[in-house]
Amino acid sequence: MKTIIIAALAALFALPAAAHEYNAGGIVVDHPMAFETPKTARVGGGYLTITNNGDTSDRLLAVSAEGFDEVSLHETTTDDMGVARMSHVEGINLPAGETVTLKPGGLHVMFMGLDGDPFEEGEKIPATLTFEKAGTLDVTFNVESRRGHSAGDMEHSSHAHEN
Numbered sequence: 001m002k003t004i005i006i007a008a009l010a011a012l013f014a015l016p017a018a019a020h021e022y023n024a025g026g027i028v029v030d031h032p033m034a035f036e037t038p039k040t041a042r043v044g045g046g047y048l049t050i051t052n053n054g055d056t057s058d059r060l061l062a063v064s065a066e067g068f069d070e071v072s073l074h075e076t077t078t079d080d081m082g083v084a085r086m087s088h089v090e091g092i093n094l095p096a097g098e099t100v101t102l103k104p105g106g107l108h109v110m111f112m113g114l115d116g117d118p119f120e121e122g123e124k125i126p127a128t129l130t131f132e133k134a135g136t137l138d139v140t141f142n143v144e145s146r147r148g149h150s151a152g153d154m155e156h157s158s159h160a161h162e163n
């Protein structure tokens with residue numbers, strides 16, 4: 001019985017790292033995910049954390065995924081009047097030794113063209129990230145429920161970007 005419990009615990013702790021972390025050179029991508037969307041949604045956001053463990057900076061240039069009209073990098077900013085605006089960014093800088101978080105209300109991936117096919121909890125969205133130096137990296141965005149999440153759940157130490 002003790003052996004079964006130890007094996008079950010070991011499997012439980014190994015699963016999240018294996019299922020949600022991806023590596024390309026010194027780049028580590030952690031927990032790519034999207035939230036479920038309403039049936040009427042035309043777009044959905046994708047979120048993840050990228051750590052550059054390398055000695056030189058890199059840059060996330062693009063994200064691609066089949067079945068969408070367009071997949072692109074965006075940033076939400078809020079002006080001094082409190083109005084939030086979303087805009088396309090050409091890439092996201094990844095300084096050496098730093099972590100960049102794509103999260104609601106900030107940098108994120110925009111999946112466009114849902115048009116009646118919403119993201120549903122448990123769905124998996126295969127995608128490819130393209131980095132300037134690290135090349136391409138295949139990842140899977142897991143669709144999760146919004147319940148129990150807040151934008152602060154994905155906070156990390158720094159955000160670097162360039163338009």
